[in-house]
Amino acid sequence: MNKNVHTDDELIALIRGDDSEALEELVSRYEDRVYNLAYRMLGNKEDAEDVLQDTFLNAVRGLDSFKGKSSFSTWLYRVAANAALTKIRKRSRREKSESEFLDDVYSVRQAAHSGVVLTDWSTNPATSLLDEEARKELQKAIGELPEIYKAVFVLRDVQGLPAADVAEVLGLSVAAVKSRLHRARLYLRNRLSSYFAEEE
């Protein structure tokens, strides 16, 4: 089999004919993306590995149900997102409840409206914005997003999928994807604002 020539659909046809090299090639093509998605959603290596393995095992077992209505990558992302959401639901809660989350999201609007002067940390030196501790704080804040907001955020803003694809993966409307993404971003902004304001 000549590598890097086959499309996903061609590889799938070969896999259905029991071509193990084609399977290796398809897994290699997507393993980094699936691992990154799982790591960003779960926040640690062990859980990310479980989700990675579950995703590809479920995908291989369920390949017959892939009818090609959406692209293979969209279908695989759906399998991966479902595996990650299942894992999140099984473990002890680290995410905020939706009402706590929304209170936080909209606290900045109330603060701005009430005349409080907001801290502008966007002009902080790049060294302080990009240091290891700030990144850890951001990763922790991503971990606190309620599961559906986290899924939207990771797929759209970390993996870079178009909003329409995220909508298809998660079974949401495009409007719902945009609204959840916006709230997730505001939440992360607020968390970083607290962090950088405390530093000053």
Add this chain to the structure above:
Amino acid sequence: MNCQEIFENLSDYLDEDLAQIKCRELELHLKTCKNCRVVVDTLRQTIELYHSIPSQKIPDDVRLRLHRIINLR
């Protein structure tokens, strides 16, 4: 556009996905509202910050275990 409407439209604005007329209204508001300007700038910086985090590459041992499991299925 008031502050509340600004808040609802900020992501579309930063993603350049906002209708031109709304975009002009929003920018007009930003000229006179310092707090909204701070929120736009810090939201933009937040997005840049997490985009700067390198993608998590799959560790070699994890990759090996995955391929072993897939081949043993």
